[in-house]
Amino acid sequence: MLFHNIALIQAVIVACTVGDSYAQSTSTFQWPNAQLSYADLQLYEGDLSIFTDGCPMRGDSSTIPAQWLRLAYHDMSTHSVDDGTGGLDSSIQYELDMPQNIGEGMALSLNDFLSIGIVGPILGLADVMAMGVVFAVVGCGGPIIPYRAGRIDASTAGPGSVPQPQEDLATQTEKFKQMGFNATEMIMLVACGHTLGGVRQVDFPLIVTDVEDAFQNFDTTPQAYDNTIVSQFLQNTTQDVLSIGPNVTTRSDFRIFSSDGNVTMQRYHKK
Ligand code: HEM
Known part of the structure; x- marks a missing residue:
């Protein structure tokens, strides 16, 4: 799987x-x-x-x-x-x-x-x-992730280094590299994150422009930790607004998922 x-x-x-x-x-x-x-x-x-x-x-x-x-x-x-x-x-x-x-x-x-x-x-x-x-x-039906305690809570804010949808692929890849993930892991992480939930229009009005649909799920199974986000992307049936949304600049998932010619997405689609 x-x-x-x-x-x-x-x-x-x-x-x-x-x-x-x-x-x-x-x-x-x-x-x-x-x-x-x-x-x-x-x-x-x-x-x-x-x-x-x-x-x-x-x-x-x-x-x-x-x-x-x-x-x-x-x-x-x-x-x-x-x-x-x-x-x-x-x-x-x-x-x-x-x-x-x-x-x-x-x-x-x-x-x-x-x-x-x-x-x-x-x-x-x-x-x-x-x-x-x-x-x-x-x-949501996903696997059990090994857990270990021992973190120390911060007392102040960290840097504003979270990748944003409007950034280009090079910037996002560099930010994931700073987190410790290579380009393939970046694709996997974003896909496994975006198997759940979606984007809210009220918070991201430049991404979700359809006011009829104030919340847009990334895939058709937003309450299942599954690979639908991957299969629908590869089958060109995706509804992921970060892949096919009207604002090309914020098609961040599309840029990331296809950044290696879909090799990683294909590999995990087959499992
Ligand atoms: C370039 C990287 C990423 C970008 C630009 C991005 C962007 C976004 C945006 C704009 C939303 C909508 C949030 C909202 O409306 O409240 C979202 C939702 C979400 N993201 Fe990401 N994301 C990225 C990577 C990730 C990763 C790596 C994970 C987890 C491993 C993740 C997990 C989620 C989840 C679970 C949601 C749904 C939240 C909800 O339904 O309330 N994202 N993301």
């Missing part, structure tokens, strides 16, 4: 964000460990799945899992391989006024995590957001 493989890349998102703090803690690692025990408790017996089981809608547009996945991706995108800073460190809570972080789902998702009573001195917001990705993907 395509997304079992893509899950490995998603696991990279979670894993790469453990970063230096994890490396330092391994030298003093002891078991039992209060933080890891609490993380296990939340993972296996906690309440996060209540939000994600069955990939539920949020209102009449997107789903909670889609919003949680996007939030974590944007938070992770501040990672710099050059200086080892950023990553999934919950800096997104200080970055919501940046143009690249527009979207109702961001604040709603943060509120989910902060209101459920899990975040505290033992398990920080970044660890809970990463756990949210695990539940989001499983809740």
Whole structure:
């Protein structure tokens, strides 16, 4: 299955964000460990799945899992391989006024995590957001992503380095490279992200110009973590507004998906 493989890349998102703090803690690692025990408790017996089981809608547009996945991706995108800073460190809570972080789902998702009573001195917001990705993907029928706690929450905003739809392919490729992903992984990441949810007209009026359809799903199965986004792209039946939208400048998915002549999309279409 395509997304079992893509899950490995998603696991990279979670894993790469453990970063230096994890490396330092391994030298003093002891078991039992209060933080890891609490993380296990939340993972296996906690309440996060209540939000994600069955990939539920949020209102009449997107789903909670889609919003949680996007939030974590944007938070992770501040990672710099050059200086080892950023990553999934919950800096997104200080970055919501940046143009690249527009979207109702961001604040709603943060509120989910902060209101459920899990975040505290033992398990920080970044660890809970990463756990949210695990539940989001499983809740929509995707694979179980390996999870590990130990992130350190940021206290300030990171750089505004999240790729934006109107940027050219070279700029986006360079930004993913800074996050630690090569051009093939960029294609896989965007495809596996955009298997869920879609684009809101109120937040992106230059992308979704059809006011009759205020929310446009990326594919016809927005509540399933599957490879429909890939198959419909290759079959020229895609409805992804970031691939075929009226504004050519913001056809970011099209540029990325086809950036290697569809080789990666074809490879994962066949799995
Ligand atoms: C060049 C890279 C990317 C661009 C330009 C981009 C752009 C966008 C835009 C404009 C939206 C609409 C948001 C809204 O209306 O609230 C969106 C939604 C979404 N993106 Fe991306 N994205 C990119 C990569 C990714 C990646 C790598 C992931 C995850 C691995 C991801 C996950 C999502 C999800 C799950 C949604 C749906 C959110 C919802 O339905 O509320 N995106 N993206």
